[in-house]
Amino acid sequence: MAPTATSSVASQAPATAVADPLHLRGLTVWPPVVLAPMAGVTNVAFRALCRRFGGGLYVSEMVGARGLVEGDARSQLKAAFGPDEQPRSIQLYATDPADASAAVRRLTDGDPGTGRAPVDHLDLNFGCPAPKVTRHGGGAALPWHTDLYAAIVDAAVTAAGAVPVTVKLRLGIDDEHLTYLEAGRIAEDLGVAAVALHARTAEQRYGPPATWSHIARLAELLSVPVLGNGDILEGADAVRMLTETGCDGVVVGRGCLGRPWLFRDLEAALAGRPVPPAPVLGEVIELLVEHARLLVDHLGAETGLRELRKHTGWYLQGFPVGRELRRALNQVSSLDELGALLAVVDRSLPFDEAVRRQFRGHTTPPKRVVLPTGWLATRSHGLEASPDGVAVSGG
Numbered sequence: 001m002a003p004t005a006t007s008s009v010a011s012q013a014p015a016t017a018v019a020d021p022l023h024l025r026g027l028t029v030w031p032p033v034v035l036a037p038m039a040g041v042t043n044v045a046f047r048a049l050c051r052r053f054g055g056g057l058y059v060s061e062m063v064g065a066r067g068l069v070e071g072d073a074r075s076q077l078k079a080a081f082g083p084d085e086q087p088r089s090i091q092l093y094a095t096d097p098a099d100a101s102a103a104v105r106r107l108t109d110g111d112p113g114t115g116r117a118p119v120d121h122l123d124l125n126f127g128c129p130a131p132k133v134t135r136h137g138g139g140a141a142l143p144w145h146t147d148l149y150a151a152i153v154d155a156a157v158t159a160a161g162a163v164p165v166t167v168k169l170r171l172g173i174d175d176e177h178l179t180y181l182e183a184g185r186i187a188e189d190l191g192v193a194a195v196a197l198h199a200r201t202a203e204q205r206y207g208p209p210a211t212w213s214h215i216a217r218l219a220e221l222l223s224v225p226v227l228g229n230g231d232i233l234e235g236a237d238a239v240r241m242l243t244e245t246g247c248d249g250v251v252v253g254r255g256c257l258g259r260p261w262l263f264r265d266l267e268a269a270l271a272g273r274p275v276p277p278a279p280v281l282g283e284v285i286e287l288l289v290e291h292a293r294l295l296v297d298h299l300g301a302e303t304g305l306r307e308l309r310k311h312t313g314w315y316l317q318g319f320p321v322g323r324e325l326r327r328a329l330n331q332v333s334s335l336d337e338l339g340a341l342l343a344v345v346d347r348s349l350p351f352d353e354a355v356r357r358q359f360r361g362h363t364t365p366p367k368r369v370v371l372p373t374g375w376l377a378t379r380s381h382g383l384e385a386s387p388d389g390v391a392v393s394g395g
């Protein structure tokens with residue numbers, strides 16, 4: 001039996017709760033937990049699996065605004081939602097206000113012709129540190145040019161109408177070029193529903209621990225909700241971040257990789273209930289197989305099982321299953337083969353507490369941020385359009 005999943009939509013906090021629901025304009029989210037947008041990870045399949053474990057807001061992987069507007073097939077696939085998915089939440093990446101506006105209109109209008117329903121929440125990516133993004137002045141580089149940043153946020157908020165828009169920021173480019181306080185204030189003035197802060201600079205990538213004191217500073221400054229992000233690995237971390245920083249919700253990235261049951265633990269901790277014990281290997285395997293099935297449904301067998309490979313290692317982290325099995329699992333070509341390989345393991349093996357706080361996914365150490373020539377010399381952009389990355393990954 002996989003760890004017990006709970007209903008995915010609930011807006012009421014129980015009487016024992018140690019946190020309040022998150023309000024994003026008309027959208028109420030209980031518990032105040034957000035699945036962080038993660039390129040190549042938070043697709044329909046992973047969101048469906050995570051949502052079974054608890055309430056919250058489950059954001060799509062990053063979708064390039066221009067690709068979406070141009071009808072690029074990969075962008076459309078990334079922007080897909082499950083038939084029962086509610087709320088439908090998407091992250092957009094744009095470096096041009098006109099693209100942002102057109103993409104937001106398209107997403108908030110839906111498409112009655114194809115049955116595509118309108119989205120319920122939009123997040124704008126201003127946190128990506130990847131060179132292929134920052135080289136064009138996108139992602140975490142963008143808020144440095146405050147006029148362009150403001151124009152994109154304004155375009156998105158205006159086009160979104162009643163649909164709540166949030167921005168996801170890093171602290172800045174590096175310690176000498178922090179942008180989050182100014183960018184948070186600008187976004188609030190332009191009508192965003194909340195500001196999420198990944199408390200690392202772009203230069204820090206995923207290396208040093210997130211500096212939560214910056215989340216506290218932003219929460220102190222703004223009236224709109226602030227969502228804290230960085231290093232939430234277990235239920236107690238969420239309670240601690242809310243208490244220590246005064247933020248209104250938590251954004252969870254790497255902590256849930258290979259551990260979709262983290263959302264059950266977060267909901268329990270924030271509801272003031274005991275966090276259930278970690279699953280044994282048999283339960284983890286059921287989740288791995290279910291994840292595989294969802295990926296195959298969404299992407300077809302070949303692509304789905306190829307995508308599964310990165311998750312397999314994350315699920316099995318800490319379990320002594322042997323190198324041979326890990327290697328074989330990375331080559332499976334059918335769900336039957338996957339099931340047969342996993343049939344031989346000792347399903348009673350306990351979760352290894354020694355790996356609970358080890359990261360999965362990105363662990364990139366600090367690295368100089370690649371910027372367009374002269375980018376730091378001025379805070380003003382002059383509002384020229386830059387190329388939008390369609391096939392870019394990372395945050």
Ligand SMILES: Cc1cc2nc3c(=O)[nH]c(=O)nc-3n(C[C@H](O)[C@H](O)[C@H](O)COP(=O)(O)O)c2cc1C
Nearest residue numbers: 036037038039062198230231253254361362394395
């Ligand atoms: C594999 C991976 C892909 C990511 N892709 C995105 C992305 O597309 N957009 C974004 O805003 N952040 C992205 N991020 C950053 C996360 O959203 C989050 O800010 C970061 O992992 C810090 O949170 P954590 O310490 O809980 O992992 C990505 C992170 C990982 C590990």
